[in-house]
Structures are given as C-alpha cells and as structure tokens.
Amino acid sequence: MSNELRTPYEQGNKNQTTTWEDCIAWYENLARLYPQVLNFSVIGTSDCGLPIHAGVVTADGVFARETLKAAGRPVFFNNNGIHPGEPEGVDACMALVRDFCTQPERLAALGKTVFLFVPMYNVDGSINRANTSRVNQDGPEQFGFRGNARHLDLNRDFIKCDTLNAQTFNKFFTAWDPDVMVDTHTSNGADYPYTMTLIHTQTDKLGGALGAYLQDTMLPHMFAEMARRGWPTCPYVNPVKDCPDHGIAEFLETARFSTGFAALHHTIGFMPETHMLKPFEARYDSMRALVDTALDFTVANGADIMRLRRAARDEGKTRREWPVHWAMDESRPSSFRFQGYEARYSPSKLGNYTRLSYDRSAPWEREIAYYNHFPADITVATPRAYVVPRAWREAVERLQWNGVQMEQLGEDRVQEVRVYRIKSVTSRAGAYEGHMFHDEVALVAETVQLTLKAGDWWVPLDQDQARYAIETLEPQGHDSFFRWGFFNSVLEKKEAYSDYVFEDHALELLESEPQLRASFEAWKAANPDKLSDQVAVLDFIFANCQRYVEPEWRRYPVLSVM
Template sequence: MNIHDDWATPFERGNGNQTTTWRDCIDFHQRLARAFPSWLRFDEAGRSDGGVPIHVGVFSNDGVFDPPAVKAAGRSVFFNNNGIHPGEPEGVDACMALLRDLCLDPARRAALGRTVLVFIPVYNVDGALNRHDTSRVNQNGPEAFGFRGNARHLDLNRDFIKADSLNTRSFAQVFTRWDPDVMVDTHTSNGADYQHVVTLIATQPDKLGGRTGEHLRETMLPALYADMAERGFPMCPYVNPLQEIPDDGIADFLDSPRFSTGYAALHHTIGFMPETHMLKAFEARYHGTRALVEAALAHTVAHGDAIRAARAADRAAIAGGAPVALDWSLDRQRSRPFRFSGFTAVHEPSRLGSYQRLRYDRGAPWVKDIPYFDRYRTTVSAVPPRAYLLPQAWHDVALRLQGHGVPLQRALRAGRVPAEACRITRFDKRRMPFEGRHLHDVLEVETVMRTADVAEGDWLVPLGGPHDRFIVEVLEPLGIDSFFRWAFFDSVLDKKESFSDYVFEDEAERLLDAEPGLRARFEAWKAEHPDLLGDREAVLGFIFLAAQRYAEPEWRLYPVLRLLELPATLFSAED
C-alpha cells in the first residue's frame, strides 16, 4: 500500500533512527480521528502528574465505541499500551502506523473482524516531554527520546498496584472500563547481547493460572513464536539469565502486579511485554515491535471466543471459592530446551581496573539449545472470604480500590460481626525506598477469630464478582504486591508508647512476678541471647514488648478483616 504523504509518520519520513515527539503523535491521531470518525475515536483519558493530557483511542470497524455494548455483544477487546518508558519508543511509532493502516486499508479493517482495538499512544506523557539523547547509555538510537521517570520521578511500570501517580489512576480507569482480553505493553530490553531482535515477557502462565493460563501456554505462545519467525523476527523469551550469561539457562520473568503484565493478570487478562534488544538498530526494533503487536492482535481476532470463555471460567472459579495464589517460586527442577541465537561471551582484563570484564564477541555467533525454566510453583495461597471489612480510617486504601474499579459498600449503622483477623508477627522493611515507598520483603502472620466492631461509614469489600482476584491479591497481606507490602498500613507497625528505663526497671521486676508465663519467656530469651544481657534497652525492651499489661491491641494488627459471612443489614452499595 502506498502511503499518502499526508499520512506518513515522523518515523517513515525520517532516516530510520527518529521517533515522533509527543505533540506530533497526538496531532497525528487527532487528525486521523477527524478524518475517519466512523472507525476511530480519540479522547483525553485523564491528566498526568505534570498536568499533561493522557489520551486513549478506540478503533472499531463498525463504529461501536461503548464498552458495555462491546462486552454485551461478546466481542473481544485488544489493548495496546505504549510509551510507559518514553526512552523505549518504538511502540509509539508502530502504533501510529498501525492505526493509519487500519483507517486507510479496507482489507486490514475487515481482518480485524469484531475485535475492538483500544490503545494509549503515549502513557508516560511527562517523560515523553523530557526529551534528549543522554539517559539510555546502553541503547542504540533513536536520535532523541524521552525519559523513564514521570513528573514525580516515578517508574510507571512499578506503580500499577500502588497507583501513586495520576498517570496510573487514569490508566486503571481505562483498563477496568474496557476489561481487555489481551494486552501488549511495548518496551525495549537491557542486558545480555544476542542475535534476537525481539524478546518477550508474557504473563507467567502458571501465575496467570486456570484455563486462561492454559490457553496462553499451550496455544497462544506457540502461535506467536511461529508467527514471529514467519514475519522475519525469530523471537526468544525475555533473557533473564540464571547466571551471568544466557548460555547457562534463562528463566521466565515473574511479573508481579507492580508491572503491567502482572496487573493484567489480576483481571485474568493475557498480557505481553515485548522487549526489543537495545543494541539493535532502532529501525529493526520498530519493525519487530509492530510485528509482535500485529501477531498478538491476529491471534486475539482468531481465538477471541476461546480467550473470553477461559477468562469467564477463571472468574467463576474464584467466585465459587477456589484458592487464589498469592506468591510463587521458580521450579528449578523443570526446564525445557530453547533454541537460542547468541554470541560468545568473553571474559578479559579490564583496562579501567583490576577486574575481569564481560564482552560479547559478535564475530562469534552461535545457535544452540539452552535450558529454559518456565515453570513456577505456588508458595502461598488464600481461600477467598465472602468479603473484607475495611475501617473508614483507611480512606486512602478505599480510594485506591475504587480507582481500580472495585465496588465498595458503606456501613449504614454501627454493629458487630464475626471476622478473621491477622497479626503481623514478622516483617522485613527495605532500608532504601523503592519507587517512593519502603517495600516489605518478608512477612509472617498469625490468624485469629474475633468479633469486629463496625462503625457507621466503614467499608465492605464484597466478593463474588469480576474483581475477586484483584481484591484478594491486594488485601491479603501475604500477596506478592499487596497493599500491605507497599506500606499502606505501616502506621500499625509502630508501637505508640515506650518507657523510660530508670522507671521501668522496677516495674519490669514486678511484671515478671505478676504475669503468668512472662518469666519463663524471659528466661528462654536470655538463653537464646546471652550477648544481649549487657544491653539495658534490649533486656527491658523484651519485657516491655512481651508483657500483657502494656500491650497495645492494635499494634501489628492488620486492620483489614476477613468476613466469612455477609452481614445482612449493615451495609448498602455506594453511589
């Protein structure tokens, strides 16, 4: 197809090493939407932290642009997200050309069938406007590009669950409104050197689970790898080496919900993150990205009915009480061979220091089978309750849930309900902040039954609907990316009162005599920690924390409660 000059993209008009600016990209899509309103809608979806509009486009070859109508008709939805890392822009340019071709080419429109294409042309708009050529030290072009961080210096591909940025909240509204069946979020890779142009992170199939995970592993991934080879881009899994170099084997990337594909999995959506190799020419990366998006779109068109049925079955299983996996570990006992095209790794003395440097010799390519570890085992799971009770004091959590599309109910009056509560018995907070928060890495909890007091205005988070998996994974503290791990409840981890040692010394002796079992626990602690007996704060601190007399019932008590039965009259749906 000959492209009229009026519809050539900046990439197509350039030298193969140029990417569009944010302004040119938005103008291009707006012009397309004005020229082809029967098929394309292009609107503002929200604002970024920097106050810049975030746009969303919808292409439907029969002009149906309403999500409920699309879903009611049993139509598939394919979602393409671009520019989350604006220094990795090939997806931005590929999306422009793809939409242009759909508008101009009747055959391409017909091939789309009843599938609706939803796209965000540039997600991290703040980073896209922070344009230069200096922030990607390992990348081969383009000539100028955007920056990874947004206006708050957040990496948006770590923010999907915690939603600290306005960008993420805008994204969540688009995503939950359309509830896509398949998502492709375009990226550029970093790491080892090899011959492949395109590598792929897919939603980890064992983590995705259920019938949707089976379709991904057994049907969609083999089809995508075959299709990409036919398109001239033999693909490999994302190169996540077990050791220093890929020769020793690679492992599936565990995409927790902080990442786009892990977030998609919380909605039973199949997600893909193509990672083109940063050392390949930008032109090759552009064409490889477009090939992957088109291959995934074609599979969605051909297998949309099967994917939607699998998603519905998996949602019904959780609504029926099936356990929800919360954390996973790589199965190092299971691997399969993958035919990998690499370069010979060379270790040689560095000219900068007294160490051995790693270099890949592009003059010595090789093709051979390497071990590919693509299986994960569930390590933690939870049986869903009937609902969660969220005290209104945690309004920031309620707002996050609502922002992700989770329906909540409010208590109309005070009351009491039986509930399961858990106390945090051990946690490990990272010393350095990660994307604006101190993440918790190690957790141990103990669960107790209690009668919970409900205050007027408290929130009920009911289960039994399409958001169940999302709710369970973020509200169970042991979830790999739960709200607790992301420090939304850190105030309960601090004991509010302390002691003055010269006063508490006498009181501690009295407590050891007065409280049953306290002296025995103290003697056991002394036997385990003889090196601490000379530390006044450690000795008195143990007695203070172990004594029931000065216990704070709320200390380390996780405030979200599990309800095994729904209270009949306390709550009503929010407006």
C-alpha cells in the same frame, strides 16, 4: 499516500521517533479525517498537568464503551510509551492506526474486535527528551526519559498508584476490561541475534485453563508466526547466571508491572522487549510485526479467550484457596533452542577484574535450560469477605478504581474474624519507587471477635474482581498494599516508658503476669548477650506485657471473615 498521513517516523530517516506534541496532533488530525474509524480523546491528566489520550478503532464506527461491552465484543489493548526512551511501539502504533483508516481490507479484518490504544502513556517522560539516558541503546536520535514528573517508573506503579497516570490507567483498564494487552518496550541485557524478545503473563500465575491456553496454544502460534514474518523471537533473556549459556528464567511479572497487573483482571498480557543493540528501524519493524501477530490471533480467537476469562472469574467466586505468591522451581527446567554469541572473558582495562563480552563472529545455536515453572509457594484460605476499616481510604480507593464490589456497613456489629499479627518485616535497604518496600513478611494468624464499625467496607469474595482484592489485601501477596507500605503506621508502637520508673514496675508485671515471666525467662536464655542492655530488657517486658498492650500495634488492619 499524502504526506500528512505519513507518521513522523516515516517522514524522517527511520532513526527518529515522534515528539508527544506531534504525535497527539497527528492523531487528532487522523480522527478528523476518519471519524467513522477512529475516536480519539483525553482520558486523564499526568502529574505535570498534561492530558493523557486514548484511541478506539472499530470496523463499524461504534465507539461507545457500554455498547461495545454489552455486545460482548473482544477488546485488544495496545499501551505505548510507558518508558519513553523505548519508543518504537509509539511509532508502530501510529502506522497501524493509519492503516486501519486508509486500508479498507485491513479495517475489515478487525471484524468485531475493538482496537484500543494509548499512544503515549508517560506523557511527562516523553517531553523530557535527550539522547543520553539510554546508555547502550542504538537510536533513535532523540527520545524521552523513563521517569515521570515525580521521577517514578510507571511500570512499577500499577498497584501503589502514586501517579495520576496510574490512577487513570487503573480506572481506564477496568472500564474497558481488555481481553489481550500488548505493552511495548525495549530491553537491556545480554547480546544475542534476536531483535524481538517477549515477556508474557506467567502462565502458572495466570493459572487454570486460561494459563494453559496461553502456554499451549497462543504462545506457540505467536513464536511460529513471528518466525514466519522474518522476526524469530525468543523469551525475554533473563540469564540465571551472567550469560544465556547457563540458561534463562522466565520473568515473574508481579502486579507492579503491566502484565502482572493485567493478570489480576484475568487479561492475557504481553510485554515485547526489542533488543537495545539493534538499529531502531529493525526494532520498529519487529514491534509492528509483534503487535500485528497478537492482534490477528485475538481477532481469530477472541471468543475462546473471552470464554476462558469468564470461566476464570466464575471459578474465582467459589475457590476455597487462593495462591498469592509464586517461586521458580529450579528442579524442573524446560529447554529452548536459543541462538547466541560466544561469551568471552578477559581482563578489564579499568580495574582488577574480569569483564564479559560477546563475540558476534562466533554465533551458536543449541538447547539451553529454560526455567518456566513457577508453582505457588504461598496459598491462603479464601475468606468469605474482607473488612477494610474506612480509615484506610488509600486501599479503598484502589479497590474501587479496579471495580471491586463492596459496601459500607450500616451499623456496628460484633464479628468473628481472622486477624494477622505482623511477626516480622524485612524491608529493602533503600527507597524503591518512593516507598520502603517490604521484601519479607512473616505473619501469625488468630481468630478473635472484634467490633466492626459502621462505615467500614465489606468486600465479598464471590465477585468477578476477587483476584484483585485477594492479591492486594493478603499481606504476603507479591505486591500487596502492605508490602508497598500502605499500613506502615501499625508497625509503630505509639506509647513509651521512662526507664527509671518502669524498672521497678517491670518487676511487678513479671510477678502478676505468669505468661510474661515465662516468655521473659525464655528470652533471657536465648539472648544472654542482651542482659546488659537496659533498653533491650525493658523493651521486651513492655512489648510483651498484657497490662499495656496496644491492640492495634502490629495488627494488620484488614480483617478476614471466614
């Protein structure tokens, strides 16, 4: 093999990862040398103004997306470098694409499957290179940084789309509609013998026959095949307590993460997490094996996967109820035969506490509890359609980027709708990825008649992208637009009062509004400690009277037509 075809990783000491500049130049050269195998192009721009690239490999030299999708060909998508400090997937993908170009038998083995890839997604983070940001990681010598130019984690941005990267990704993913996705990572956490651990689209959340196929057919094959290739693999090590001995829980990857986002499109997603404490060379080799294993399965079973995805979409068009939130069932653990190291506890030399360590000289293998059942704990009745007022353009844009079919109303019309009133919201204490995320949302639903305005967006639910619309527009969805704060302004009452004037007027309101008086008496009985607080007393009366009600206050603006 000529030196120009060797990847930067292969040319070094196998403890180095490519730079973004070298990676892109290498792919561009490869595409020039093998134009019938590889198409490589710019698909967008990062927040710091650098191009984001993607590549397409096919065995017959057909690269036009419309042609490939019209032919019904399976699409396998490999995303790399979302966290540039976890780069083994970047280097492994380069070698795989090179092998497609230089090994006719490897290319022919693709058959009709399309190999789609992003070489380095977080471009901004990849150029912010050092060797200090990954505290516990064994190599490589230099690597990129987790955050992008806006200090955001792109693997938390797939729904809110604060970054240009995520906006590009939403549109790119929707256009190609891959059947299987592998998004490559490196893990933090406990110590254990495995080099490769695996997060997959949670099967209960993926749901239906597609979820069952992943659980019963694809995952067993992948674990067996990885063991055959010399890389025994376990589920992502997410201990339920401080170490794996007490059991591990499956990772509920909601839609902010790549695999959860993929599930909104009925795509089977994998997030391989190599172990940070293993040498970079071993992590690289195991990642190449994992991508090859998932790809080979897709090539062999693409028709089945596509059929199941089509069935899931068709089923979604007629569902009477949709789950929007899932929770771990602690009463039904499965088991996994796990290889671990003995956990040791000893006094810390830094402070007055006990620290955990792992004794590699004392390995063990036994069955441990594996919590992998996540039934839905919030389900909603399926609307006939949603109505998104045109003023909320941020929500409308994201729906459009994800292929949600909708149309603008041509004229005003009165419509009976389901309206949510926001009863309470509990937000996490600090900023989370640039937002004040709402962890808890309590709602009250009511049916009213409202005037829909010309220009508002009508979003029917008898469509392929129903799942994306429902999980983002239902406020209680794990990663709904509401939870991410897109509609925060409706939580603020816009008008106020002067206490010295309103004190007398409040008495008049209590006389003229019997329901207000009854509510106030109940509030006083429940809150005797607040009766000495003028603000609390007047606030209650002002907030609950009908005379000065603000209809939009705490009313979720997206309406449901049942």
